[in-house]
Amino acid sequence: xxxxxxxxxxxxxxxxxxxxxxxxxxxxxxxxxxxxxxxxxxxxxxxxxxxxxxxxxxxxxxxxxxxxxxxxxxxxxxxxxxxxxxxxxxxxxxxxxxxxxxxxxxxxxxxxxxxxxxxxxxxxxxxxxxxxxxxxxxxxxxxxxxxxxxxxxxxxxxxxxxxxxxxxxxxxxxxxxxxxxxxxxxxxxxxxxxxxxxxxxxxxxxxxxxxxxxxxxxxxxxxxxxxxxxxxxxxxxxxxxxxxxxxxxxxxxxxxxxxxxxxxxxxxxxxxxxxxxxxxxxxxxxxxxxxxxxxxxxxxxxxxxxxxxxxxxxxxxxxxxxxxxxxxxxxxxxxxxxxxxxxxxxxxxxxxxxxxxxxxxxxxxxxxxxxxxxxxxxxxxxxxxxxxxxxxxxxxxxxxxxxxxxxxxxxxxxxxxxxxxxxxxxxxxxxxxxxxxxxxxxxxxxxxxxxxxxxxxxxxxxx
Ligand SMILES: *Cc1c(COP(=O)(O)O)cnc(C)c1O
Numbered sequence: 118x119x120x121x122x123x124x125x126x127x128x129x130x131x132x133x134x135x136x137x138x139x140x141x142x143x144x145x146x147x148x149x150x151x152x153x154x155x156x157x158x159x160x161x162x163x164x165x166x167x168x169x170x171x172x173x174x175x176x177x178x179x180x181x182x183x184x185x186x187x188x189x190x191x192x193x194x195x196x197x198x199x200x201x202x203x204x205x206x207x208x209x210x211x212x213x214x215x216x217x218x219x220x221x222x223x224x225x226x227x228x229x230x231x232x233x234x235x236x237x238x239x240x241x242x243x244x245x246x247x248x249x250x251x252x253x254x255x256x257x258x259x260x261x262x263x264x265x266x267x268x269x270x271x272x273x274x275x276x277x278x279x280x281x282x283x284x285x286x287x288x289x290x291x292x293x294x295x296x297x298x299x300x301x302x303x304x305x306x307x308x309x310x311x312x313x314x315x316x317x318x319x320x321x322x323x324x325x326x327x328x329x330x331x332x333x334x335x336x337x338x339x340x341x342x343x344x345x346x347x348x349x350x351x352x353x354x355x356x357x358x359x360x361x362x363x364x365x366x367x368x369x370x371x372x373x374x375x376x377x378x379x380x381x382x383x384x385x386x387x388x389x390x391x392x393x394x395x396x397x398x399x400x401x402x403x404x405x406x407x408x409x410x411x412x413x414x415x416x417x418x419x420x421x422x423x424x425x426x427x428x429x430x431x432x433x434x435x436x437x438x439x440x441x442x443x444x445x446x447x448x449x450x451x452x453x454x455x456x457x458x459x460x461x462x463x464x465x466x467x468x469x470x471x472x473x474x475x476x477x478x479x480x481x482x483x484x485x486x487x488x489x490x491x492x493x494x495x496x497x498x499x500x501x502x503x504x505x506x507x508x509x510x511x512x513x514x515x516x517x518x519x520x521x522x523x524x525x526x527x528x529x530x531x532x533x534x535x536x537x538x539x540x541x542x543x544x545x546x547x548x549x550x551x552x553x554x555x556x557x558x559x560x561x562x563x564x565x566x567x568x569x570x571x572x573x574x575x576x577x578x579x580x
Pocket of ligand 1: 225258
């Protein structure tokens, strides 16, 4: 399988090169040259366990890796999950909750990042190659990425988070990891500032080559591929349970990575009737689906910080498909967006008339009300991100098709929101409770590219 840039730069990369590069050299995102049609394999896949299903799906996109190596790498990646099904689907009233929080950092990011750490190690091989990962996090990516990379030889990771804008537990999950190859940087700015700095460092090709920089954010294709798997897994469970021949998914969305994986599953032929994109008050994507105009607003801090994002990196991949693969059109759009912070999508390509994707948003009041109501009625705790998804799913429900809501984090990661919603300190997890007294390490920096670049150069000279 070859990979191409959304901006048409002319490179054709293998899977190995794609995951090491992260971003195309023309600044675009990498996509497979074609999407496999798997409709003929659904019946056979429906009975597979999680790791075996992951192998079948990932190998379609990673055909330059040895199959036996890939299978064992995937098995190892999911062995650390605390549920035998990896991503169980539990029924709560008329909703099906896809629990994606049984990994080491209790958020869905683990599903991809455990695999990606192992993939990097495999692809770097025994040669002298090194990889220095630079990542921006709005909270959950950072800790999951650190758990995927900590302690590995020939890899270092630098994680930028917005100082004071992630939950205390999220901060502790990152800064309490003291491995020498892990660097936590707290920037005085927003997540979008962090992401802009990362993109700018990676866009500086001489800098990127000199320091062997790599990408672990959801712009890395391997993240998307690994996330496709649970859409299949959950659809199989729920179609079997309900007898329905299709399902819809509700996806709490920030950077558009998770829902884009669902979109790929749909394009591969999984019978998805709707993908419901749910945002919090940072609703650039919901507004775009309503109006056809993609326009940046101010970032607001909310109860669901991992969705406090205005510029969604993966949206460019979606735009590429909406432009029917016209890379010149995408390049023009992204250039307009860079210059004006807004993009009006022309009528026939406007996301308005998307056959599968619909969007909506929830605010703080509806998030708290949803958490409270599901707790009172079902004794089930939703984390605030998941609650936004459940809220929007209900606006979009259709009795004839079962709805699967992605439960993207364990509620204990956001204990303060649970307290606000229920009046009680109900959400705990032993993994998080034991972090409280751990020693931490973190460096605070101004939100400037220069400061981060200087830190990186100094640190890499020391390694
Ligand atoms: C990252 C994250 C999201 C948003 O996912 P995207 O892929 O960025 O759209 C939602 N919920 C939680 C808990 C997250 O960690």
